[in-house]
Amino acid sequence: MNAVLVNGELTDAVSARDRGFQYGDGLFETLAVQHGMPFLLDKHLARLSAGAERLGFQISPALLRQEAEQLCRNVERGVLKIIVTRGISMRGYRGDPAATPTRVLSLSDWLSYPTGYTKEGVDVRLCRTRLAAQPALAGLKHLNRLEQVLARAEWGDEYAEGLMQDESGNIVEGTMTNVFLVCDGTLVTPALDRCGVEGVMRSEVLARAARLGIACRVETVTPEYLELAQEIFLTNCLIGLWPVRRVERRSYAIGDITHKIQQAIRDAYVAG
Amino acid sequence: MNAVLVNGELTDAVSARDRGFQYGDGLFETLAVQHGMPFLLDKHLARLSAGAERLGFQISPALLRQEAEQLCRNVERGVLKIIVTRGISMRGYRGDPAATPTRVLSLSDWLSYPTGYTKEGVDVRLCRTRLAAQPALAGLKHLNRLEQVLARAEWGDEYAEGLMQDESGNIVEGTMTNVFLVCDGTLVTPALDRCGVEGVMRSEVLARAARLGIACRVETVTPEYLELAQEIFLTNCLIGLWPVRRVERRSYAIGDITHKIQQAIRDAYVAG
Numbered sequence: 001m002n003a004v005l006v007n008g009e010l011t012d013a014v015s016a017r018d019r020g021f022q023y024g025d026g027l028f029e030t031l032a033v034q035h036g037m038p039f040l041l042d043k044h045l046a047r048l049s050a051g052a053e054r055l056g057f058q059i060s061p062a063l064l065r066q067e068a069e070q071l072c073r074n075v076e077r078g079v080l081k082i083i084v085t086r087g088i089s090m091r092g093y094r095g096d097p098a099a100t101p102t103r104v105l106s107l108s109d110w111l112s113y114p115t116g117y118t119k120e121g122v123d124v125r126l127c128r129t130r131l132a133a134q135p136a137l138a139g140l141k142h143l144n145r146l147e148q149v150l151a152r153a154e155w156g157d158e159y160a161e162g163l164m165q166d167e168s169g170n171i172v173e174g175t176m177t178n179v180f181l182v183c184d185g186t187l188v189t190p191a192l193d194r195c196g197v198e199g200v201m202r203s204e205v206l207a208r209a210a211r212l213g214i215a216c217r218v219e220t221v222t223p224e225y226l227e228l229a230q231e232i233f234l235t236n237c238l239i240g241l242w243p244v245r246r247v248e249r250r251s252y253a254i255g256d257i258t259h260k261i262q263q264a265i266r267d268a269y270v271a272g
Numbered sequence: 273m274n275a276v277l278v279n280g281e282l283t284d285a286v287s288a289r290d291r292g293f294q295y296g297d298g299l300f301e302t303l304a305v306q307h308g309m310p311f312l313l314d315k316h317l318a319r320l321s322a323g324a325e326r327l328g329f330q331i332s333p334a335l336l337r338q339e340a341e342q343l344c345r346n347v348e349r350g351v352l353k354i355i356v357t358r359g360i361s362m363r364g365y366r367g368d369p370a371a372t373p374t375r376v377l378s379l380s381d382w383l384s385y386p387t388g389y390t391k392e393g394v395d396v397r398l399c400r401t402r403l404a405a406q407p408a409l410a411g412l413k414h415l416n417r418l419e420q421v422l423a424r425a426e427w428g429d430e431y432a433e434g435l436m437q438d439e440s441g442n443i444v445e446g447t448m449t450n451v452f453l454v455c456d457g458t459l460v461t462p463a464l465d466r467c468g469v470e471g472v473m474r475s476e477v478l479a480r481a482a483r484l485g486i487a488c489r490v491e492t493v494t495p496e497y498l499e500l501a502q503e504i505f506l507t508n509c510l511i512g513l514w515p516v517r518r519v520e521r522r523s524y525a526i527g528d529i530t531h532k533i534q535q536a537i538r539d540a541y542v543a544g
Contacts, residue, residue, distance in 0.1 A: 024296030144416035
């Protein structure tokens with residue numbers, strides 16, 4: 001475990017001149033690995049390609065797929081992180097259109113979150129650090145992650161996750177998760193056109209909820225939603241779904257819709 | 273030239289697990305080197321220390337000073353870039369308080385900008401990419417530089433620099449420079465409490481202008497200032513001062529105050 005492939009070679013060394021290191025000029029994906037297979041690999045590679053296109057460079061999904069499968073072949077359970085950057089260029093912000101993007105695939109051990117998180121739910125804080133509105137980068141899982149680093153530094157082990165708000169106080173996401181709220185039978189998740197990361201698992205949840213006949217809305221989630229919601233849950237591709245038991249001092253039920261979505265995701269994991 | 277010191281060793285390899293590469297979790301400085309000396313080194317190291325403190329980690333200015341002087345010893349003319357990151361930690365945004373910050377010092381060739389830029393001034397564009405408001409990071413020269421990368425990708429060689437606005441249209445800075453405007457004899461530069469980088473040369477200019485008896489204001493610079501200003505100039509520690517001849521279709525004089533500040537900076541370079 002903890003193997004790293006940099007541009008196809010078994011090393012964890014990247015160039016200090018790489019634009020990923022110099023400017024955070026790249027993107028990443030985090031995947032669950034089980035029985036030798038990176039879970040939802042197609043969807044992660046599609047998001048990576050779309051993100052690179054928005055940033056103005058091109059990646060090779062076929063090559064990344066091959067390296068991901070090679071690296072995960074004998075892994076029973078683990079985490080695969082894929083980073084792609086714009087590669088190496090001369091000094092200065094201007095990119096070199098001829099540069100070859102850098103590929104970094106790294107394996108690490110499976111997570112050690114308490115098993116109760118999935119069944120009994122988690123306690124969540126409201127972070128002081130706000131998310132800045134940047135439509136040009138909104139939705140992307142890019143390498144500029146200082147806001148998340150600052151937010152995560154606000155607590156130690158007393159919460160499982162922190163919810164982040166935009167400058168107006170609207171709820172956007174967790175530091176490493178997307179958030180869903182259940183309001184009177186409708187599933188609501190924040191619109192991510194000004195900030196936030198469009199998680200692969202978020203898309204999965206929206207698709208599966210629609211198939212289950214659960215009404216969904218993607219919209220601005222004002223702070224008042226925390227009072228209106230009966231259920232809240234968090235998702236990402238590693239944790240699956242964590243029901244939220246408390247946000248600060250307010251309590252939530254682990255209700256019917258949370259259970260249904262959790263079951264649907266679990267079925268997908270087994271099927272996938 | 274193009275030598276790189278990573279944690280004191282002559283190599284350009286950094287770990288892919290470094291938080292600088294993973295999250296842009298660090299800071300940088302860019303210094304002019306002349307006759308073996310990095311210019312304004314004290315001030316750059318002070319800014320680096322203050323920035324690291326704001327991000328919640330500590331660096332050793334003494335060690336960086338020693339490495340900078342060692343690397344620059346025989347360099348007649350060049351550029352020194354210093355990067356410090358929070359170092360290596362486990363997967364996830366949470367930092368490891370026991371981690372050792374990473375130091376990367378790299379030398380590159382002196383700049384090849386046209387010499388006319390300094391005397392005859394430059395043409396500047398207004399970038400479409402806006403700067404997001406993030407008070408927690410404002411002022412810092414941190415490694416999350418995707419906004420500058422996107423802005424710089426908007427043009428090729430037809431402009432020397434691009435001016436960036438915040439979401440309300442206020443002028444904040446250039447992609448790699450700070451901006452000053454002269455309005456009826458007063459020097460005005462944008463306040464950087466919501467976004468932007470507090471350049472070392474910006475502080476130098478403000479200090480020298482005060483010494484020269486030129487009135488200075490640091491304030492919100494609305495787009496109308498582009499119509500009110502008689503002179504505009506750009507600064508950073510590599511270019512010194514570039515007068516602005518045009519912003520898009522509007523022309524500016526290279527006037528008295530621009531000349532005085534340029535002379536004051538030039539004297540400092542020679543003295544420093």
